[in-house]
Amino acid sequence: MSLVVRTLADRIFDLVREKVVSGELPQDQPIRQDALAAEFGVSKIPLREALARLEQENLLVSHANRGYFVRAMSADEAEEIYALRLAIEPAAVGLAALAATDAERAAATAAMDALDKAAAGQAEQVAMRNREFHVALARPCRRVLTVQLIERLQFLSERYTVAHLAPAGRGDRAHDEHSGLLQAWLARDAAHAEALAAAHITGTLQDLRQQLHQA
Template structure:
């Protein structure tokens, strides 16, 4: 049995990341560290540690004598993130469909249910639940380096997920695509699950290309 110890900086990291993903922190304004520290009831030391980690995750950028800013989303970054996802994620989904244990299959079903619940009543959690669903479909592939990359890319995708789901009707389409993907995965139809995962990622990227070029 392993014990996972979360530090104060870990918790602050999650709170600030949620603010970035949800758009509560604007891209064109410096992050007010005094205000955030007061809001969270912490000193600036764990906050600064969390901000530095978020810069490593490419969610923030620091400027000398100006502090931290939210990294702007861009069509070029979306292209790179989703191209990398396409290179590794569909194959991992296919491998995982064949290798998943009963416990892992139950976890994937639960992740889908949690995503649906968030879409219905907790919109601020949709990006996180979406990430957890995709990770649940790939983790059973049993490839540690692949999973490190997928999880990193999923974190970087979260803001783009929020942007992608903003237009009306996108949520329903995403639900249908996720459900079809899950059913193929649960049926251990690796080829079909891989195909649907690639189509889902490609469709999202095509939508983002249009959205981000219009912003």
């Protein structure tokens, strides 16, 4: 049995990250460390450690004598994230469809169910469950570095997922696309699953291009 030890800074990291992903902490605004420390009931030491990690994750940016700010989303960053996803994720999903064990197939189905249940809840929960679903479809490809890269890109995608799902009707469309993708994956139709994954990523990027250029 493995023992996972989470520090106070780890827990604060998750809490602040949720606030960034959901938009509760606005972009390009200074983070009020006193207020966050009081809200979490902690000192500034673990909070600063968490903020430094979030800067390493490209979610925050620090300025000398001004503190930490939420890094603004941009069309350029979206292009880079989704281009990288498109380059590696669909092929991994296709390979995983053929290699997945019964347990991994059950895990992917459970991830889809969790995503559906989260759809009526908070935005950051939907983004997290969306990430877990996509990673579950790729993990059985048995390529460790590829899966690590996909996980990293999925983390970076979360704020864009929240933005993408904001317009009316997007959630229903995403559900339909995810359902079709999962069905092809469970049927071990690697070519179809790969094509659907590519179409899903491409369609999301096309929507984001329009949204972010209008912002």
